[in-house]
Amino acid sequence: MSRYAQVALPLPLAATYSYGIPAPLHDRVAPGARVLIPIRGRRTIGIVVAVDDTAPAVAVREILDAPDAEPAIPHGLLETARWIAGYYGAPIGLTLKALLPAAMWDTEDRTAAGRTERVVSLPAERLTLLERDAAFGRKHRQRALYQTLEELGGSAAARHLRDQLGFSDAVIRALIQSGLAREEAAEWIRDPFADTPATPPPSVLTAAQQQAVNAIDALAPGQGALLQGVTGSGKTAVYLEAVRHALMRGRGAIVLVPEIGLTPQTVSRLRGAFGDDVAVLHSALSDGERADAWRLLRRGERRVAVGARSAIFAPVANLGIIVVDEEHESSYKNGESPRYHARDVAAVRARLEGATLVLGSATPSLESLARVPSQLNLLRLPERIGGRPLPPVELIDLRHAPLVAGLAPLAWSEALDAAVVAALARGEQALLLLNRRGYAAFLQCPDCGEVWECPHCSISLTVHQAPACLRCHYCDHQEPMPYTCRACASPVQVMRGIGTQQLERLLAERFPTARLARMDLDTTSTKWSHQRILGAVERGEVDLLLGTQMIAKGLDFPNVTLVGVVDADTGLHLPDFRSAERTFQLLAQVAGRAGRGPRGGRVLVQTRNPTHYALTHSAQHDTDGFLREERRHREAPAYPPSVALVNLVVTGESEREVSNRAAAVADWCERLIAKQRLPLTALGPAPCPLARIKGRWRWHLLIKGPPDDVGRLVRYAAPRLQQPRGIRIILDRDPVSVL
Ligand code: ADP
Ligand code: ZN
Ligand code: ZN
16 A cells, blocks of 8 residues: 655745655654655655655655654654644744754764764773783883773773874874774764763752652642742752652653853753763754764663753653753743744643653743643742852942942942952952943944944944944944044044943953953853853852853852842843843842852842832842732733733835835734634734844734634734745744843
8 A cells, every 4th residue: 555644844834745655664654754855856854744545636756765763753742843833833844843953954864874983992801000011111101091091981982082182193003003902983972061070969958859859759740840949949959859750760851951051050960960861952062963962862872851942852762851940031932933932842742741840940930920820830949058048139229329430431339349349358259240241332422412323223333342343232233433423523432331341341450450250242152161261260260250141040159259230220121021020030040149158148239220129129039029010010011921922023124015014914913803703902013122133124013812812813824924025924922022
């Protein structure tokens, strides 16, 4: 009997294509399998989404090959992909594309068989010390190589010995020729994290931690918990223990972290607990490295996957638990199609595969709290480990506080200055948060008020030094620093709004003997730069670490006794419904870095809005109070979680075409809503707060209402929205921002 497969291609297409399955491939071509197919004179990789016996109406071509013995995408993941495509209105092809490492879409298919490498290994019988003296004599390098191989468990890749450990090819060859080691071509799986330090887990859990672990163990498959634990309460140890229990039951685990470069400590704790059972999925991995990690997980040779957003698709075999650390972080939302939220995908995947879900945060999202208790059990860790108090937080009102003179344009209060001086004098470390990178926020003409803006985006250009230029943080447009005003030719231009580069310069002047480090997007562009900076802080080689929100995340440095927030207001007035929530979370997170050691700590927050509820609640460590008040703010006007939201964004290069199209889309949606009697409201169309990015104008339409009805609209509209030439229509369900 002839069989046929429905194949999805990794393209923005909702359609699938029918192909015949040649008899020899019958066993391999199942849903989820990669197949090599001919299309328009080319060969390409597709994924089988269904198999059946009914011949399609038109004649079809045959599948050329199926490279994997087992389907690349296991059942649960394929179902998860279908859910994503339906829920977010994303083409199934693009959704599947996001599921597999890029290398696996390559028709050359270099990863299926694995790469082979020269591996040097010792025979099982090792030489005694006397035999060594005889064998090596004065050949010290060969002897050292022999010992190194021994320490590495008897074998290592030749490349590793040469590139990382500094043995020359000649020494390696000589050892092999003497017959003391042998060389073979073997499949060698690279693990760039093999050398990161492993932190052992705490030996005994606290009573509160143990209670949380018990509650997680008691969850039925597919159920979830929200672990709300103050900063420093030991959430990680709870995750580790829950993961360990899953492994003991013979099941695997996924641990999601917001950004893996910023959380090296979580990785080293996982490695400390589970060693080589951990596969680290890092954005800095090469395509080959990523495919290696993927294969290890798929074959069940590694059972714990840790990584950022996309690690939710890790092909962990027999998945037992998914942990989402810092579940409130907006980096869990994918910025392009499929616009999935990894936390919400985690909930679906856990349900489909009978795994338990653990969401953790000191400052849970309103969305997750709204799922308590119907879908999530709330578990609390109300106290820090060792009964250490949360650090006192003082708000400094920059409108009235005495400032240190001579640091303009930096507003640097005497109080924060004295605190830094005192910390330095005691040999302690301080973190200084300024959530604005670059040298200055913008350049302005003092005579006519002209602000230098990006020619492609409706946003001011940021001043950068070294090299001196104006740069756009949205499209990376750069231009030389101007010396005269383009509007009135005034010869002086002034910088406004201080950024991290300038803060670094001013602090270096103010504290000339302190060892400074800066961490922001500009200092962390290379592969291991995060680790380098954080490692230096950990080893005590840095006195003052300054940086953007990057320094607020998950770090556990006991010698940090002071956290200073240089300007708490940078994100407070953005025209976005999450600006207060973001500000609160950032302050709570960064405050949580202080006082983790026996010396305690304090937090000083400079602000011009000391009575704003995001600031007053964060100064009291009153997360519940903030969440209650924020929840009220989201009721009128209604925003999530009171309602579900879709942001329909229309972009294009012609302003008129974009606004016309946005109006047409709005009409179409209004008619649809009326005809289907959906209880939805549509706001707009209106220009987005960021009205232009990268030369494209942006208009949007916000649709609000009950989740199921929003879902109906998305399902109906997504495949029907025309994408006329030059215009893009983006459907963003559950947006994390509406800027
Ligand atoms: P959180 O993620 O909740 O902010 P961490 O997991 O970083 O907190 O834990 C804070 C500190 O407490 C870490 O240094 C951790 O090693 C330590 N710790 C956690 N649990 C225990 C325990 N049961 N006994 C001793 N120390 C612990
Ligand atoms: Zn001017
Ligand atoms: Zn720009």
